[in-house]
Amino acid sequence: xxxxxxxxxxxxxxxxxxxxxxxxRALVGGYGVETVEDCVTETQTGFQRRRAExxxxxxxxxxxxxxxxxxxxxERARVAIQGADLAVDHGELSLWAHALxxxxxxxxxxxxxxxxxxxxxxxxxERLASLEQLLSDVGYRPRxxxxxxxTAAWHRATLETLAMAERSERR
Amino acid sequence: xxxxxxxxxxKALREERGLSxxxxxxxxxxxxxxxxxAIETGERRVSAEELILAVEKxxxxxxxxxxxxxxxxxxxxxxxxxxxxxxxxxxxxxVAGRWIAAFRVIAPQVGRQTPLLRKSLPLTKRSSxxxxxxxxxxxxxxxALGDVPAARLATVMEEGLGxxxxxxxxxKGVSGAACRLPDLDIVLINRREGEGRRHFDLAHELFHxxxxxxxxPEHSEAPTEFGGNRVEQLANSFASAVLMPTAALERFGxxxxxxxxxxxKLNAAADDxxxxxxxxxxxxxxxxxxxxxxxxxxxxxxxxHNGRKSDRSPPPxxxxxxxxxxxALALDEGRVSVRRAAGLLDLTVEDLADAFTAxxxxxxxxx
Numbered sequence: 001x002x003x004x005x006x007x008x009x010x011x012x013x014x015x016x017x018x019x020x021x022x023x024x025r026a027l028v029g030g031y032g033v034e035t036v037e038d039c040v041t042e043t044q045t046g047f048q049r050r051r052a053e054x055x056x057x058x059x060x061x062x063x064x065x066x067x068x069x070x071x072x073x074x075e076r077a078r079v080a081i082q083g084a085d086l087a088v089d090h091g092e093l094s095l096w097a098h099a100l101x102x103x104x105x106x107x108x109x110x111x112x113x114x115x116x117x118x119x120x121x122x123x124x125x126e127r128l129a130s131l132e133q134l135l136s137d138v139g140y141r142p143r144x145x146x147x148x149x150x151t152a153a154w155h156r157a158t159l160e161t162l163a164m165a166e167r168s169e170r171r
Numbered sequence: 172x173x174x175x176x177x178x179x180x181x182k183a184l185r186e187e188r189g190l191s192x193x194x195x196x197x198x199x200x201x202x203x204x205x206x207x208x209a210i211e212t213g214e215r216r217v218s219a220e221e222l223i224l225a226v227e228k229x230x231x232x233x234x235x236x237x238x239x240x241x242x243x244x245x246x247x248x249x250x251x252x253x254x255x256x257x258x259x260x261x262x263x264x265x266v267a268g269r270w271i272a273a274f275r276v277i278a279p280q281v282g283r284q285t286p287l288l289r290k291s292l293p294l295t296k297r298s299s300x301x302x303x304x305x306x307x308x309x310x311x312x313x314x315a316l317g318d319v320p321a322a323r324l325a326t327v328m329e330e331g332l333g334x335x336x337x338x339x340x341x342x343k344g345v346s347g348a349a350c351r352l353p354d355l356d357i358v359l360i361n362r363r364e365g366e367g368r369r370h371f372d373l374a375h376e377l378f379h380x381x382x383x384x385x386x387x388p389e390h391s392e393a394p395t396e397f398g399g400n401r402v403e404q405l406a407n408s409f410a411s412a413v414l415m416p417t418a419a420l421e422r423f424g425x426x427x428x429x430x431x432x433x434x435x436k437l438n439a440a441a442d443d444x445x446x447x448x449x450x451x452x453x454x455x456x457x458x459x460x461x462x463x464x465x466x467x468x469x470x471x472x473x474x475x476h477n478g479r480k481s482d483r484s485p486p487p488x489x490x491x492x493x494x495x496x497x498x499a500l501a502l503d504e505g506r507v508s509v510r511r512a513a514g515l516l517d518l519t520v521e522d523l524a525d526a527f528t529a530x531x532x533x534x535x536x537x538x
Contacts, residue, residue, distance in 0.1 A: 012510065042510075049513045051521040073226060073233045077219035080237035084173035085280070087240060087273075087501075089510035113505030147537050162505050 003137040004107050004129070007032045007066065009099055011110035012042040012091045014131055015061070017150060019043075019054045021142045023135055024064065030138030032066040034106075036098050039091040040068045071097045083118045096122065109134060111149035117162045125163060130155035173237070175213035177222065180236045182211040183244040184229050198228045239276045240515060242268035245353065249379055249388035251346040251372055260391060263342050266517075271350060271357050273515055274335055274494055277507065281500035283493070285355045286333030292381040292409075296401055303378075303405040304457070307412025311419070318422070321370035321414050321445035324377070328358065329493055334380055336373065337494060338362035338487045340517075346394035347372040349379040356380045362489065365482035367447030368394075374410035382406075411454040414446050426460045433461070434469060438478035448474035488529035490516070495530040503535040 008031040010018075015035065018024040027033055041047055043056045062068060075097040088096075092115045099108055100122065107129040108119060119128050131150040135142065148154050185195050185207075192204035192211075199221065201207060209215035217225070226233050235243065248264055255263075278285060292306050311320050314327045328334040334356045341347075341361035346368065350357040358376040360369050372394065379388045379402075386402045393399060399407070423440045426433070434448075437455075441448035452474065456466040476482050501507045507515075513523045524534040 049510055049519050051519045074219055074223050076233055077222040077237070080233065081173050081177065081217060081219060081222060084176050084237050084239060085276075085506070087507040087511045089508050089514060092508055092510065112508040112510065113502065114508035114511065117505035149537065158505075165504060 001133065001137050003030060004134070006105035006107065007034050007102075008129070008134065009095055009106050009108045009110075010035050010039070011095050011108075011112075011115065012039045012048075012089070013111055014109050014150075015039065015043050015056070016048060016050065016054055017131065017147060019056055021144055021146070023131075023140060023142050026135060026138055026140035027131075028064045028066075030140070031134065033064070034067040034069065035065060036069045036071050036091065036094040038071065038094040040065075042089070042091045069098045075101050079118070079122070083121055086114050086118045086121070088112070088114045088118055092118075099124070099127075107134075111147075111155070113149075113158060113162060116155075116158060117166065120159065120163050120166050125159060128155070128159060174216045176239055177217050177236050178211045178213040180243050181207075181217075181225055181229075184225075184231055184235070185211075187244060188229065199224055240269050240273040242272045242352075246271065246350055247383075247387070248348050248350045248390060249376075250348045250391045251375065251394035252344050252348075252391055253393055254344040255342060255391075259342060260345075263345065267339070267348065267350070267359055269515055270337060270339075270490070270494075271335070271352070271355070273507075274357075274497060275352060275355050277501045278497050280506055281497055281504060283497050283500075289356070290332055290381060291384065292378070294382055294405065294409075295385050296405075298405060300404065300408040300457075303408040304412040307374075307409040308416045310409075311413050311416040316413070316416070318419055319443070319445055320416065320419060321367075321374075324370065324373055324413065325491070328373070328377060329491065332356070332380075334358055334377070335491070335494065336360070337490050338369075339490065347376055349376040349383075349388065351380070351383050356383075362486040365447070365476065366445055366484040367441060367450065367477065369487075370414055370445055371410055371447065371450055374413045375406045377413070378406035378409040408457070411450060411457065415444060415451060415454045417458075419444060420455075420458075420460075426455055429465070433465070434473045434478065437469070437474060441474075441477045448477045489526045490530070492530045492532065495527050495532045499527055499532050499535045509536050 010033055018027050044058060045053050071094040076093060078100055079093060079097045092110060092112060096118055099106060107127050109129045109131055116128055130152045132146055132152045192207040196204045196207045210217055222236060225236060246268055250260060294303060294306060314331055316323050325336045328336050336358050339359050339362060345361055346364055347360040358373060360372055388402055392403055428436055437448045437451055441451045452466050452469060455461045456463050498512060502509060502512060509520055513520050518526060521538045524538040527534040
């Protein structure tokens, strides 16, 4: 596929995975990658919720990002009132809150099913991208296999399942 | 769902602040209290701007209004603990409240309804200890707890009574707790306690669950196997009989040994029954199978850890199979994110996957 020319919004899971795989440079080299302050915090030691933590230098991370956005309570409230039954993490919620505030042609990359489901509910199914697809579009092939939730095939199949679940519950 | 959740939280906070609907309407700038009423009942959706107004005017966080995994003014706890001040207990209660609230929200979402009806024991504060023991005996028999009632009790509570039983990492000093919500009963047990203590706590908390309306327990009580106020003594009598009913004790024959022989038999039988030797000693004393004089003469040190240097049994897996099954379904259906679930249980993502495996539940994600 053609490389997306607009901004790419990424969550904590994506940053941690790219750092672990050595794919971060390829991602930020190929796209204008942005995130939110909550996700930057969650990438730091003590907040990663991973057994073996990545050592991510915060200034280096910030330099490589096109932007890290602060999110207001009002922006979070706009998402929360539509998806209070979908329990996502602070970073995941803030990223969607920020995405909702933008009018440009962003894509969002976050592999968690609850985050994907929230995106579908908010009407942004077509803006959801898999990490594998993004990396592939800039000609990068990870040396290690990607966790299944980052693959394009899983992403497509999961979006279909989640969209059906949303339709069925909205009836 | 969001509309009802936010409305209910606004109502709970308004009542906590002692405000009328008229007063809240004035605070929000609504023309009448009907708007507040419609918001509280979930008939009218709150806008994001109104939600932020609620945050500012009622002095609560945004999470308070939007986080479904929160017990907001609901839930009555009764803790078995020693040495914790009100502050420490209150902080831990908030943590435990999140596990409970999460289960209550998620279970019906994934098709696991909580029971419609509650069971209760026909006992009151005026009941005798003998009546509490008789109730324990009948409970063990009617619910077919078998030769080692302690081994089946948690399963029977979950499957037969619909009680959520959670094995938890608790603060030092906390043995366990019973919690009552309008639609769910919960028992928390410190999984780091010795096996016999855990089982006694479980049976004790079961008594509180089954008698909550007739004799509401104190918010905090000491975790002893005898003594305490009358309700606690009744709970201990019931717990002893559930875990050591006559039918299960018969196989050990008479108890007319003395000295080291009696101590060795108590320790061995307690291991067999998965109770503490101390609890067994007092149960036999209550039944008149050993005299109170003999019971008092046996030093506690001889029965500690049922005669071993330390408790060898590994702790049970975290939480419970029903709890982890419900969480796995919610993760798989995209109702809760992995990071949120890990945060809720204060685990790493990898530890969360291991917690599923330990309960025999396939982790619904690749860590």
